[in-house]
Amino acid sequence: MTAGLNGAYGSLRRKEDARFLRGKGQFIDDIELPGMLHGAVLRSPLPHARIVYVDTTAAEAHPQVEAVLTGETLAARNLAWMPTLSQDVQAVLATDKVRFQGQEVAFVVARDRYSARDALELIVVDYEPLPPVVDASQAMAAGAPLIRDDLAGQDGNKIYDWEAGDQAATDAVFAAADVVAVQDMVYPRSHPAPLETCGTVADFDPISGRLTVWSTTQAPHAHRTLYALVAGLPEHKIRIISPDIGGGFGNKVPIYPGYLCAVVGSIVTGRPVKWVEDRSENLMSTAFARDYRMHGEIAATRDGKILGLRARVLADHGAFNATAQPTHFPAGFFHIFTGSYDLQAAHCQVTAVYTNKAPGGIAYACSFRITEAVYLIERMVDVLAAKLGRDPADLRMQNLLRPEQFPYTGPTGWEYDSGDYPRALRLALDMASYDELRREQARARERGEYLGIGLSFFTEGVGAGPKKHMDILGLGMADGADLRVHPTGKATLGISVQTQGQGHETTFAQIVAHELGLDPDDVDVVHGDTDRTPFGMGTYGSRSTPVSGAAAVVAARKVRERARIVAAAMLEAAPADLEWTGRAWQVRGDPAQARGIAEIAMAAHSALELPAGIEGHLDAAAVYDPPNLTYPFGAYICLVKVDPGTGEVQVLRFIAVDDCGVQINPMIVEGQIHGGLADGVGMALMQVLAYDEDGNCLGGSFMDYLLPTAVECPSWELGSTVTPSPHHPIGAKGVGEAATVGSPAAVVNAVIDAISPFGVRHADMPLTPANVWSAIQGQAAGPGQATR
Amino acid sequence: MQITVTVNGTAYTRDVEARLLLIHFIRDELRLTGSHWGCDTSNCGACVVWLDGRPVKSCTVLAAMADGHQVRTVEDLARGAGLDPVQEGFARCHGLQCGFCTPGMMMTARWLLDHVPDPDEATIREAISGQICRCTGYENIVRSVRWAAEHEAAARAAESGSQP
Numbered sequence: 046m047t048a049g050l051n052g053a054y055g056s057l058r059r060k061e062d063a064r065f066l067r068g069k070g071q072f073i074d075d076i077e078l079p080g081m082l083h084g085a086v087l088r089s090p091l092p093h094a095r096i097v098y099v100d101t102t103a104a105e106a107h108p109q110v111e112a113v114l115t116g117e118t119l120a121a122r123n124l125a126w127m128p129t130l131s132q133d134v135q136a137v138l139a140t141d142k143v144r145f146q147g148q149e150v151a152f153v154v155a156r157d158r159y160s161a162r163d164a165l166e167l168i169v170v171d172y173e174p175l176p177p178v179v180d181a182s183q184a185m186a187a188g189a190p191l192i193r194d195d196l197a198g199q200d201g202n203k204i205y206d207w208e209a210g211d212q213a214a215t216d217a218v219f220a221a222a223d224v225v226a227v228q229d230m231v232y233p234r235s236h237p238a239p240l241e242t243c244g245t246v247a248d249f250d251p252i253s254g255r256l257t258v259w260s261t262t263q264a265p266h267a268h269r270t271l272y273a274l275v276a277g278l279p280e281h282k283i284r285i286i287s288p289d290i291g292g293g294f295g296n297k298v299p300i301y302p303g304y305l306c307a308v309v310g311s312i313v314t315g316r317p318v319k320w321v322e323d324r325s326e327n328l329m330s331t332a333f334a335r336d337y338r339m340h341g342e343i344a345a346t347r348d349g350k351i352l353g354l355r356a357r358v359l360a361d362h363g364a365f366n367a368t369a370q371p372t373h374f375p376a377g378f379f380h381i382f383t384g385s386y387d388l389q390a391a392h393c394q395v396t397a398v399y400t401n402k403a404p405g406g407i408a409y410a411c412s413f414r415i416t417e418a419v420y421l422i423e424r425m426v427d428v429l430a431a432k433l434g435r436d437p438a439d440l441r442m443q444n445l446l447r448p449e450q451f452p453y454t455g456p457t458g459w460e461y462d463s464g465d466y467p468r469a470l471r472l473a474l475d476m477a478s479y480d481e482l483r484r485e486q487a488r489a490r491e492r493g494e495y496l497g498i499g500l501s502f503f504t505e506g507v508g509a510g511p512k513k514h515m516d517i518l519g520l521g522m523a524d525g526a527d528l529r530v531h532p533t534g535k536a537t538l539g540i541s542v543q544t545q546g547q548g549h550e551t552t553f554a555q556i557v558a559h560e561l562g563l564d565p566d567d568v569d570v571v572h573g574d575t576d577r578t579p580f581g582m583g584t585y586g587s588r589s590t591p592v593s594g595a596a597a598v599v600a601a602r603k604v605r606e607r608a609r610i611v612a613a614a615m616l617e618a619a620p621a622d623l624e625w626t627g628r629a630w631q632v633r634g635d636p637a638q639a640r641g642i643a644e645i646a647m648a649a650h651s652a653l654e655l656p657a658g659i660e661g662h663l664d665a666a667a668v669y670d671p672p673n674l675t676y677p678f679g680a681y682i683c684l685v686k687v688d689p690g691t692g693e694v695q696v697l698r699f700i701a702v703d704d705c706g707v708q709i710n711p712m713i714v715e716g717q718i719h720g721g722l723a724d725g726v727g728m729a730l731m732q733v734l735a736y737d738e739d740g741n742c743l744g745g746s747f748m749d750y751l752l753p754t755a756v757e758c759p760s761w762e763l764g765s766t767v768t769p770s771p772h773h774p775i776g777a778k779g780v781g782e783a784a785t786v787g788s789p790a791a792v793v794n795a796v797i798d799a800i801s802p803f804g805v806r807h808a809d810m811p812l813t814p815a816n817v818w819s820a821i822q823g824q825a826a827g828p829g830q831a832t833r
Numbered sequence: 834m835q836i837t838v839t840v841n842g843t844a845y846t847r848d849v850e851a852r853l854l855l856i857h858f859i860r861d862e863l864r865l866t867g868s869h870w871g872c873d874t875s876n877c878g879a880c881v882v883w884l885d886g887r888p889v890k891s892c893t894v895l896a897a898m899a900d901g902h903q904v905r906t907v908e909d910l911a912r913g914a915g916l917d918p919v920q921e922g923f924a925r926c927h928g929l930q931c932g933f934c935t936p937g938m939m940m941t942a943r944w945l946l947d948h949v950p951d952p953d954e955a956t957i958r959e960a961i962s963g964q965i966c967r968c969t970g971y972e973n974i975v976r977s978v979r980w981a982a983e984h985e986a987a988a989r990a991a992e993s994g995s996q997p
Contacts, residue, residue, distance in 0.1 A: 058924055065932030066920040068867015068907035072933065075866040158857075159850065240871045240879055240933045240967050291869070291933030292967045324872045546931030546968045716927045719970030747876035747965070755958040755971040 052627060053558035053565050056712035059551045060565075061544075070289040073244040073261050074321045081246070082111055084307050084320035085161035087151040087168050088330065089143035092179070092401040092740025093190065096139055096150070097171035104153055104167040109160035111314050113168070114152040114306055116140035127275050127305060130298075130517060131375065133204075133366035134195075135404060137302040143172070144192055144364035145403050146742050147329035152306035154318055177401040177740035178202060181338060181361040184398040192364060192399040202399040204366050209380035210392035210457045218353035218390045222344035226429040231809045232417045234336035234361065234402075234734040236328050236744065237409040238752060239545070241291020243331055244321030247307040251315055257284045260304060263297045263543050264583025269575045270520060271300055276308065287573035293545035294724075294785075295408030296332050298369045298585050325745045332369070333402075333734055334409030336361040337379075337417045343425040349435055351444045353390045354383055354456075356421055360397040360406065367404035369585070370413045371515035371522065377407050377414030378506050380457045384422040385466050385504045385678060386444040391456040401740050410721060410785035412505045413586050423501040423790035424807065427797065431806060436483075437500050437794065438474055442467060445502065452771070459506060461676045462778075463768050464704070470502060472764050473680035473702040482684065490802065496697075497799025499683045503787035506674040507779040508591025517582065523670040524588075525579030526596035528557060530604055530663035532650040534643025536563065538600075539571045541581020542593040547781060548713045549589060553597055555709050556775070560601035561608075561642045562628035579666065587677070587779035590709070591770075596669035598774040603665035604642075610659050611649045612640040675770045675778035679703040683791040687799040692818030694796055696726055696757070701788070702764040706778035714780050715763055721784025722761050727753040728785075729792035733811045836900035840865065841909035849896050855889075856880040858896035859906060867907040867936045871965075878964025881937035882906045888941050890963075907936035910943065918981040918988075919943050928977030930968035937964055942978045950989075951982055 064070050101113040116138040119125040126134045139150050151168050155161035178184045178192060184202040193199045219225060246259040256278055262268045265285040273280035290297060303320045310318035322331070342355040360376065362368060370377040376395040383391045407413060426444075430437040445466040446453055453461040479498075486496045512521035527539035538557050542549065554568035571577050581593060605625065612630035613620040616638050623630045631639035640648075642663075649655075649663045684698040699722055708714045731751040734744040744750035769776025789810065796812045797805060800821055808820040837846045840863060847862050859865050859882065870892055871879030880891040883905035891904075910917040919942045922928065929935040938961060945952055945960045952960065957978045958971065966974060 059927070061932070062924045062929060065929055065935050066916060066923060066939070067911055068865070068936050070867075070932045072866075072869065074860070074870065077864070158861075159852070238967065240877060240931070240965060241869070242871075290931060291871075292931045294967070324874070546929075548930070712927050716930055716969060716973060719972045720930065720968045721970070723970035724967075746874050747872045748874050752965050752967070754962045754965060755975065756962045758958075758971050760954065760975075761970060761972050 053555045054709050056710060057551060057555065057565060059548045060554065061548060061550045072241055072289050072291050073246065073259060076246045076259050076288065078246065078248060078317040081317040081319055082154050082156060082310065082314060083158040083161045084310050084318050085153050085165055086149050086303050086306065086326065087165045088326065089139065089146060089148045089150050091143060091172050091174055092146040092177040093175040094143050094172035095175060096142060097173055099151060100169040101151060104164040107160065107164045107167060109156045110153060110164045111156065112154040112310060114138060114309060119309065122309065124276065124305065124309060127300065129365055129367035130369040131366040135365040135367055137305050141195060145401050146740055147326065147403060149302040152310065154310040154314055179400060179402065179736050179738060179740050181359045181398050181400060184400050192401060204362055204397040204399060205375050206396050207375050208392065208394040211390055212392045214390040215353050215355055215392040219342070219344045219355070222352050223347040224345045224432060225342060226425065226432045227342050228425060228428045228807055229340050230421065230424055230807060232335040232337040232339065232420055233810055234333050235409060235728055235732045236333050236734050236750060237294035237296035238328065238750065239292030239294055239296050242322045242324060242327040243297060243301055245304040245307045246317055246319045247311040248317040249308065249311040255282045255284065256308065257286065258308065259286045259288055261290055261297045262287050263293045263545060263585050265543060265573060265575050266541055266580045267517065267520065267582055268300055275305070285575045287543045290543065290545040294410050295334065295585055297545065298408065299332055299367060301331060324747060328734065328750055329742045329745050330403050332405035332408040334406065334411055335417060336406060339417070339421050341421050341425045343429050345429055349433055349440050349443050351386050351388045353388055354422060354425065356382055356393040358393065358395040360395055361400050361402065362397050362406050363400055363402040363404040365404040368407040370407050371509055372517060373514065374413070378412065379414040379418050381415055381455065381459050381506045382418035382421060383455050383457065384419060385446060385502045387446050387450065388456065402736055410724060410782040412507050412782045412786050413509065415505050416786045419501065419503040419786050420790045424793065427794045428806065431801070438479060441500060441502050442470060445470065460673060461504065462673055462770050462772055464676060464678050465766065465768050466502065466678060469678060469702045469704055469766050470680040472766060473682050473700050476702070476762060476764050477682045477700045479682070495687045495689055495799045497685045497687060497795040497797070499791045499793065499795025499798055501681045501787050501790035501794060504676055504678045505587070505783060505786055506676055507587035507782065508671055508675045509586050509588055510674055511672060512670045520582065521670065522582050523668050524581030524593040524596050525666065525668045526593065526600040527579045527666045528600040528604055528664065530642065530646050532647050534563070534567065534646040536568045537571060538568060538597055539578040540593050540597065541579055542584040542589040543573050545584065547589065547717065548710065552709045552713060553594065556594055556597045557601045560598060561605060563642060587781040590777045591675045591773060591779045592669055592671055594777060595671065595774050596667045599667035599669055600665045603667060604663050607663050607665065608642055608645040610656060611645050611653070614653055614655055615640050615645065615648050672772050675706065675773055677703065677705040677778040677780060677783050679783055679787050681787050681791040683795040685792065685795040685799055687796060687817060689800065689803070689821050692814035692816070692821065694730055694812055694817060696759050696792065698762065699759050700762045701784060702766065703780065703783050704766045704768050705780035705783060706770045706773065707767060707776040709777060717780045718763060718784045719761050721782065722788050723753050723758050724785045725788025726758060726792055729789045729810050729812055731811050731813060834897060836897055838896065838899045838902065838904055840904045841906060851897055853896040855891040855894040855896045855899050859891060859904070865906050865908050869933055869936065871933070876965065878937045879934050881940045881964065883940060883944065888944050907940060910939060917943065918984045919946065919978070922977035922980035922984065926973050926976040926980050928969065928973045934964060934966045938966065938974055942981065945978065946982055946985060951986060952978070
């Protein structure tokens, strides 16, 4: 591994690969402790029912069973309910009612995993069925069954009404506009479905009172604090270890009931307890994503200048409000919904409701619901283009924010830090040979073939977030970094964020190496262990590089400044007379008088006399409170072919131009985008977590919840521009979610473009063959619906 | 019941339940945890191992069915310190992110290259189409397998060149 020309940035191979390639990763189910027991969760088959009784006698008599937990046993410890990340409560094990199919009812602890499952069959639960509320609009109807009768004062199924923007100004803009286009659309419920499901190994030591929890968590420190608050255990006696994580995508942010049951199981039995959910449990009970019904209105002049945007949203949060987002933003960052365009006024209104479905809503690389917002405006721009008879690329170019408008404060109060949007769109159009593509489309239609070209332009807001605006359950969203430089000049960086495949062990080493003139091989990154790393809020919302990466830079620069003083003492010069060369401190203009970090580190640990007040050693810590979000952006173009006879969609090309600011490791950046593009194709064409009218989950396995494979994905064509963030210490913006946010709209716009000759103006995701065929036939179908 | 399964060249005899899945036998009984379990329904392929020289999804094979047979897992790919070209390709081409699907993908890729030494992109995509990766969008997995194919072709050419 060698450093790049400009320091340590560049497409270095990943440090973490060595263990994964040899089958030596350590994922949650790979952990085996002496005397370890296995847990299994009994789940409700019904979406809404009163529990009459739970009889565990036969299960407890099973020869391999060590313990059985029910809501009643947890209630005795005041643990039957736990707080969610949205100031609601969620049942750990149901006591009164079950409120969604798959809800946790009992927990068996047995000596092996098969016996634990066997014993579930021996538990008798008498349910008194209640009518389920499956549809969000049905939840708001008069006389709808009350789901959350456990909450005092809750007399309906509404969770909140929330709005952002200026309603009066928006009304005025719409009243004066030449053209208004209107469209209803659904962003269906989907699921992040990481390939590794969620799980925990809990080990409580009754002698020391220490609880060690290995867990599939993207946020180990936040989990530790929550366990302390929920279980009443002292925080310094809790250690959360996040081992290798087999994908997260937001699914591994919350604490799930199974985790707490494993903890209680370990306390009760005095032995370690492992619980790993199966695939159906993962899909049916853990954090889903989206489920937004959106009504959009866009106002413009007749020559295409966009003036205003309105959105009304009905949000389905499931049975408990367990969405994970900064406290003051119940709809996440949905209200950054004017996207990448220069418009005068906007207003959005979000109503959230309880339904008898699994809890969640904010997950799946969504940048706290900017996914839904980007989808809304990018569909609305295409609807407007169709209404005006304009080319969608041309209409976007006309309305994009111009570089000189940055920093730009949007109509809902967010300050975009930097951007050159026309440059990114022009690059994408060039890469696609857009004009030629349009001509090819016209020729194909003459042959009776239906090609579609779809665009989307997105702006994200990531890196949550400034403490003055953002917290989760009172915890500010700052992250720490702890950098130790050893006497021989090798370094160890402790960070609070948690890779789930993003390659932090490599990129964070590159960050430190770049700042200190070291080789990335000389820097080890420690993460995923609350005993060995500083506090911070974890990895989600593309926040690792914007927040924790910045903390690492600040810590490294503190080290560098301390090194300057030590070097000055070594060189018998004044610190002010030294300059940093990128590899060493040297006496200004005299390369012979230079000291690198390794030499300085040894001196800093030696008897060298330092100026008064200067401590020895080179270690430093930092906490980074970001002054603003960062705003990555990109321009995407998708080419599809639709078979009007079957409705089958084939993605032929996908061009993605991303700007995530300064790139630390372009190879990893590219990989992040590839994965998100596959997610976008999946969501647009096949992934839906549907329920039938009786509340049965229809997406409970990978046979029903379809994910894209290598044959549904094209070979991605990537381009990039670099517009540094002006407030991030190295100008980086974050990239983990960009493609997931930006790509679904491009795919849908392409499909609608392909079938517009049939008079179709809109059809909802997922654009399965059945839904596309129905749209062409002029019928609404399935979870998707068509508008002509 | 007592079974004997040869895994990566070593014969293991164990008393197991008749219902024990091969993936659990490999992972829990033999503690070879490189092969992963991901879905229960043969859709994801995280559990792919070779059974008598062919890739199978070991979540849908009973351990008892492997009695008297040969199993090969990801732990057998590397030869000492040297990586198999497939492993080397995955490292060079960023063919893995979280690493969970990687062992299964590599076992299928190794089998493909043993039978189709110069697969084109479509052939590679078809070969891994029974397996799911949630991180890479497949692009770099395809590149990784191509890298291995080209590397092995070059090695073969060098060998035949040096031994005319």
